[in-house]
Amino acid sequence: MALRAILARSSSHPAAPPPSSPTPSPTTVTAIRAASAAKPAPASSPAGGAYALELEVGLDAVRMASTLCEEVQAQLMRQDETADTKDDRSLVTLADYAAQAIIAWRIQQEWPDFTMVGEEDAEALTEGGEGGAQTLEKITALVNKTLAKHKGDAAPTLSSTEIVAAINKGGGKGGKGRHWILDPVDGTLGFVRGDQYAIALALMEDGDLKVGVMGCPNMPKTGEVLEYDSSYTYGFSPSMVTKMLAGESVGWYKGCIFAAVKGRGCTVEPCDARIKAAPTPVTVSDAFDPVSAKFCEPVMKANSSQGFTASVADNLGIASKPLRVYSQVKYGSVARADADVFMKFPKAGYKEKIWDHAAGVIIVEEAGGKVTDAGGAPLDWAGGRYLDTLDRGIVATSAALHERLMDAVSKSWSSSQL
Numbered sequence: 138m139a140l141r142a143i144l145a146r147s148s149s150h151p152a153a154p155p156p157s158s159p160t161p162s163p164t165t166v167t168a169i170r171a172a173s174a175a176k177p178a179p180a181s182s183p184a185g186g187a188y189a190l191e192l193e194v195g196l197d198a199v200r201m202a203s204t205l206c207e208e209v210q211a212q213l214m215r216q217d218e219t220a221d222t223k224d225d226r227s228l229v230t231l232a233d234y235a236a237q238a239i240i241a242w243r244i245q246q247e248w249p250d251f252t253m254v255g256e257e258d259a260e261a262l263t264e265g266g267e268g269g270a271q272t273l274e275k276i277t278a279l280v281n282k283t284l285a286k287h288k289g290d291a292a293p294t295l296s297s298t299e300i301v302a303a304i305n306k307g308g309g310k311g312g313k314g315r316h317w318i319l320d321p322v323d324g325t326l327g328f329v330r331g332d333q334y335a336i337a338l339a340l341m342e343d344g345d346l347k348v349g350v351m352g353c354p355n356m357p358k359t360g361e362v363l364e365y366d367s368s369y370t371y372g373f374s375p376s377m378v379t380k381m382l383a384g385e386s387v388g389w390y391k392g393c394i395f396a397a398v399k400g401r402g403c404t405v406e407p408c409d410a411r412i413k414a415a416p417t418p419v420t421v422s423d424a425f426d427p428v429s430a431k432f433c434e435p436v437m438k439a440n441s442s443q444g445f446t447a448s449v450a451d452n453l454g455i456a457s458k459p460l461r462v463y464s465q466v467k468y469g470s471v472a473r474a475d476a477d478v479f480m481k482f483p484k485a486g487y488k489e490k491i492w493d494h495a496a497g498v499i500i501v502e503e504a505g506g507k508v509t510d511a512g513g514a515p516l517d518w519a520g521g522r523y524l525d526t527l528d529r530g531i532v533a534t535s536a537a538l539h540e541r542l543m544d545a546v547s548k549s550w551s552s553s554q555l
């Protein structure tokens with residue numbers, strides 16, 4: 138069903154909540170708390186201890202960026218805004234620039250000399266003539282509006298010059314040392330289609346990932362997004378729409394932030410800070426049953442060989458169809474055991490960028506998983522902006538299943554033409 142039709146049908150019902158910032162019903166929040174209380178207490182939690190300030194700042198920054206992205210996605214869906222195409226033919230929107238600006242600005246408050254490897258730069262805004270200047274004006278207004286919403290009276294008003302400087306903080310070369318790694322809107326195609334996307338921020342020191350924060354504004358609280366293939370629109374699954382039409386509250390139904398700190402585990406909590414639910418520890422799947430197992434992969438055929446992943450899944454005995462999901466939401470899905478495996482095998486010659494994986498990888502690792510290239514080697518975060526030494530592709534799964542997955546990849550490789 139087209140988005141417009143879903144929204145029109147939803148909004149024609151008086152009890153339907155707005156597409157963003159849902160108000161949780163007390164019953165739903167109690168249910169969430171009860172569910173987390175039933176779980177065994179985690180050995181540790183990402184909050185507190187080493188990197189506590191980095192985590193706090195990362196969460197604040199990603200929350201602000203998530204709010205901003207939700208607003209732009211709504212504008213895109215109403216066709217009040219459009220996406221642009223960059224020189225490399227990939228998509229970019231106001232949100233990509235504005236999210237990078239607000240996150241860099243927030244980090245700079247705490248660490249004025251920080252360095253960052255981020256996806257965007259401001260060249261198209263500063264060298265783009267009248268069009269670029271107009272876009273910069275919109276970005277500046279959007280960032281200031283978001284700051285005011287989150288910081289109230291304490292909010293500064295940033296100038297367009299400050300916004301350009303903040304965006305350009307993403308131009309770091311990376312390598313050894315301490316660097317933040319940012320994909321301000323990962324899965325931009327999903328974003329402009331009203332589907333899944335992620336705001337993915339990580340901190341790396343000398344090649345080790347230390348902190349990961351990933352905002353997934355459209356990721357449902359439960360794994361049902363993964364049950365749908367292309368029928369999931371703007372965070373509403375068909376079953377949620379049915380509930381809304383029946384006047385039932387869906388409470389905290391979407392919008393998740395994952396947080397991980399090296400050695401301290403991984404948690405998930407609502408994206409919307411107004412929804413009070415304690416961060417819940419997440420862990421990868423602890424048992425592998427091929428009959429119920431699920432694997433996820435990129436939506437676009439151009440981004441990963443779907444024939445090869447099908448062959449690997451077959452070797453593992455996985456019977457179900459692949460779950461195709463945009464962005465690093467796939468890593469979040471493995472971290473909270475919605476899926477057992479994530480695989481991406483790009484075409485030969487494609488160079489993976491560190492911002493497309495860093496946050497997702499530490500989130501899976503701290504949830505008890507293992508992420509490597511197709512040869513079983515860990516990813517090299519200190520090699521600059523690209524994962525230059527990557528062997529064929531990337532796999533993420535539970536530590537327990539990883540060796541079997543490697544065997545399955547080898548078996549498929551020896552009989553493939555990839």
Ligand SMILES: Nc1ncnc2c1ncn2[C@@H]1O[C@H](COP(=O)(O)OS(=O)(=O)O)[C@@H](OP(=O)(O)O)[C@H]1O
Nearest residue numbers: 322323324325435436437439440462463464483487
């Ligand atoms: N040809 C090719 N091969 C492999 N990877 C590519 C390719 N082109 C782009 N990209 C990068 O893939 C990022 C999106 O990954 P996804 O897993 O979300 O893919 S998909 O959109 O679901 O197909 C996407 O990230 P965003 O630009 O943030 O959307 C790109 O960095």
Ligand SMILES: [Mg+2]
Nearest residue numbers: 320323324493
């Ligand atoms: Mg990306």
